Amino acid sequence: MIWQKLVEDRQKFFWVLQVAGWVGYALVNYIGSKVFEMRDIYVFVIVLNAYAGCLITIPLRYLYRRIWNSKPLVLIFVVFVASYFTGTIWAVIQKFNLWEIYRHGYRPDEWFYYFKQGLDSVYIVLCWSGLYFGIKYYQLLQSEKQKALRANTMAHEAQLKMLRYQLNPHFLFNTLNAISTLILVEENKNANQMVSRLSEFLRYTLNTDPIKKVPLSQELHALMLYLDIEKVRFEDRLSIEIDITDDAKEALVPSMILQPLIENSIKYAIAVLEEGGTITIKAQTFANELLLEVNDNGPGASIEDGKLLDTSGVGLANTKDRLHTLYDNNYSFVLSSNVPQGLRVNIRIPFEKSE
Numbered sequence: 001m002i003w004q005k006l007v008e009d010r011q012k013f014f015w016v017l018q019v020a021g022w023v024g025y026a027l028v029n030y031i032g033s034k035v036f037e038m039r040d041i042y043v044f045v046i047v048l049n050a051y052a053g054c055l056i057t058i059p060l061r062y063l064y065r066r067i068w069n070s071k072p073l074v075l076i077f078v079v080f081v082a083s084y085f086t087g088t089i090w091a092v093i094q095k096f097n098l099w100e101i102y103r104h105g106y107r108p109d110e111w112f113y114y115f116k117q118g119l120d121s122v123y124i125v126l127c128w129s130g131l132y133f134g135i136k137y138y139q140l141l142q143s144e145k146q147k148a149l150r151a152n153t154m155a156h157e158a159q160l161k162m163l164r165y166q167l168n169p170h171f172l173f174n175t176l177n178a179i180s181t182l183i184l185v186e187e188n189k190n191a192n193q194m195v196s197r198l199s200e201f202l203r204y205t206l207n208t209d210p211i212k213k214v215p216l217s218q219e220l221h222a223l224m225l226y227l228d229i230e231k232v233r234f235e236d237r238l239s240i241e242i243d244i245t246d247d248a249k250e251a252l253v254p255s256m257i258l259q260p261l262i263e264n265s266i267k268y269a270i271a272v273l274e275e276g277g278t279i280t281i282k283a284q285t286f287a288n289e290l291l292l293e294v295n296d297n298g299p300g301a302s303i304e305d306g307k308l309l310d311t312s313g314v315g316l317a318n319t320k321d322r323l324h325t326l327y328d329n330n331y332s333f334v335l336s337s338n339v340p341q342g343l344r345v346n347i348r349i350p351f352e353k354s355e
Contacts, residue, residue: 010139013135018058025124026049038102049090052093056086057128060086083122087118091115091120179194182233194232197229197232198229201229204225214252215249216248216250216253220258223258223259223262223281226263230266240281241281242282243283244283245283248283248290250353251283254323257319258294264316265279265294265298265343269298269299277296279294280293280295282295289348296343297340298343299342300338303335303343320333323347332346
């Protein structure tokens with residue numbers, strides 16, 4: 001994290017590398033002076049040369065920033081010319097430091113001696129320029145990666161919110177239709193109970209972040225609010241069986257992941273059976289995975305390869321899309337026939353324990 005913050009702070013990152021690079025240059029020259037048995041006073045020459053190199057390359061940074069968006073040929077030309085002149089000036093400074101300090105004020109007979117063997121300095125400045133552009137491109141690449149990750153995260157969250165909020169209008173339509181029916185047949189007491197419980201259920205859904213996962217125990221609480229609404233509608237025709245282990249109750253699941261499955265069972269199983277039916281909800285953990293199951297004893301459906309042949313429903317497809325968005329390919333969503341009759345939905349997701 002510290003390195004990432006340093007890379008993102010371009011101003012600080014430049015100065016850290018600038019100082020560290022020239023200190024390293026001085027250190028390498030010092031080791032070389034020991035190999036060639038230079039006198040101790042040569043240390044001052046090394047320090048002055050490194051200091052001069054540090055100062056003289058700073059203007060290159062501002063020059064390169066001004067020509068950053070130029071055409072490649074222009075960029076290359078400016079870099080080579082600027083590096084040549086900067087390296088040549090630095091070479092003259094190094095010669096002056098060497099002759100003034102190490103050779104006690106020596107001066108050459110001809111002025112061009114100051115420029116002899118200046119290509120070594122030019123090569124070092126060219127390397128500095130190459131490192132500058134390389135690090136600059138690396139910072140830009142990291143910045144683009146961060147932008148892409150943020151954009152991908154925002155799109156991911158937007159998709160999750162869209163899929164979650166699709167459930168509310170779908171469920172709301174069915175419930176309001178049921179309330180309307182109760183009012184038409186003058187069952188005002190039941191209609192009033194449904195409105196009251198619908199209000200409580202919607203308050204829960206609106207207060208729950210669609211992005212975050214919730215403990216399965218909390219999801220069951222929301223599910224019971226929904227089932228209380230449906231029990232007003234179906235009375236004794238709706239029977240619920242719950243078989244959930246204690247460790248499974250602590251598992252994190254996507255909010256409102258079971259409600260569309262239950263709604264599907266009520267719509268296609270309970271509602272079409274005159275005597276009503278039973279919906280069973282099971283959950284357990286196995287091998288660091290959470291296994292969820294919802295089944296009913298309705299008339300069943302046409303299934304092929306774990307998928308419904310009739311894909312007109314919204315709830316099941318929506319649930320599968322949410323699982324894919326959250327877990328990529330690390331999940332399973334399988335439909336099968338229940339025994340002796342009905343539909344079974346099995347979900348497998350990674351087991352994440354709530355704190």
